[in-house]
Amino acid sequence: xxxxxxxxxxxxxxxxxxxxxxxxxxxxxxxxxxxxxxxxxxxxxxxxxxxxxxxxxxxxxxxxxxxxxxxxxxxxxxxxxxxxxxxxxxxxxxxxxxxxxxxxxxxxxxxxxxxxxxxxxxxxxxxxxxxxxxxxxxxxxxxxxxxxxxxxxxxxxxxxxxxxxxxxxxxxxxxxxxxxxxxxxxxxxxxxxxxxxxxxxxxxxxxxxxxxxxxxxxxxxxxxxxxxxxxxxxxxxxxxxxxxxxxxxxxxxxxxxxxxxxxxxxxxxxxxxxx
Numbered sequence: 001x002x003x004x005x006x007x008x009x010x011x012x013x014x015x016x017x018x019x020x021x022x023x024x025x026x027x028x029x030x031x032x033x034x035x036x037x038x039x040x041x042x043x044x045x046x047x048x049x050x051x052x053x054x055x056x057x058x059x060x061x062x063x064x065x066x067x068x069x070x071x072x073x074x075x076x077x078x079x080x081x082x083x084x085x086x087x088x089x090x091x092x093x094x095x096x097x098x099x100x101x102x103x104x105x106x107x108x109x110x111x112x113x114x115x116x117x118x119x120x121x122x123x124x125x126x127x128x129x130x131x132x133x134x135x136x137x138x139x140x141x142x143x144x145x146x147x148x149x150x151x152x153x154x155x156x157x158x159x160x161x162x163x164x165x166x167x168x169x170x171x172x173x174x175x176x177x178x179x180x181x182x183x184x185x186x187x188x189x190x191x192x193x194x195x196x197x198x199x200x201x202x203x204x205x206x207x208x209x210x211x212x213x214x215x216x217x218x219x220x221x222x223x224x225x226x227x228x229x230x231x232x233x234x235x236x237x238x239x240x241x242x243x244x245x246x247x248x249x250x251x252x253x254x255x256x257x258x259x260x261x262x263x264x265x266x267x268x269x270x271x272x273x274x275x
Contacts, residue, residue, distance in 0.1 A: 021052025032232025076238025083246030207240030
């Protein structure tokens with residue numbers, strides 16, 4: 001299923017995107033979804049006889065509007081680590097973003113008044129659907145609710161002004177997500193997905209999740225050994241080579257630039273940078 005959230009009478013409302021239109025599922029909008037909820041939603045969609053909403057007329061919100069945690073994995077593609085001039089990690093590099101980084105689907109991104117070295121990063125995100133502690137690599141994917149596309153926007157001068165990356169990663173509006181949270185049954189193997197990023201129509205990143213240093217299963221096993229993962233937690237899993245930081249000539253993002261990030265089977269988001 002393709003789950004999405006939209007604004008309806010000033011309320012966050014859950015829907016399912018279908019070829020006929022969007023099915024409104026208001027009952028599930030006041031909580032973070034669990035894998036158990038998906039069984040009820042699937043039954044409701046299968047037996048649905050009501051009205052379908054025109055998706056093009058909806059105000060689409062973030063596909064995961066209330067994450068209790070946003071966890072990011074850095075340097076998780078070998079060539080990206082090399083282009084960044086950093087050692088290839090032997091354990092996952094973990095940092096955080098916060099809910100202030102989320103925006104409505106397709107919304108313009110304000111680059112703000114601090115920092116200047118703004119960069120794009122296409123990333124695969126996943127959302128936890130079952131409370132998770134001490135998962136193994138073998139059962140880790142059982143805890144996943146679904147997947148989304150993310151743009152882990154970064155401000156490099158702020159990111160590297162100290163040893164902690166937080167300030168360069170958690171600026172307002174710096175985590176645009178795709179329209180859909182796509183359930184894991186539709187995605188299949190998350191380590192076989194093509195992901196791309198373009199800037200003003202020019203392709204900048206083109207890779208496959210098979211090139212990750214740490215797989216989704218390995219990330220979940222490592223994170224859950226240290227902290228309990230809860231339904232609604234969002235994890236973004238690193239970016240491949242091709243970021244501005246790794247280019248010989250660094251023309252950082254500026255107002256007017258348009259960035260599109262896309263992952264096969266999952267979707268895309270396009271965002272214009274503004275002052």
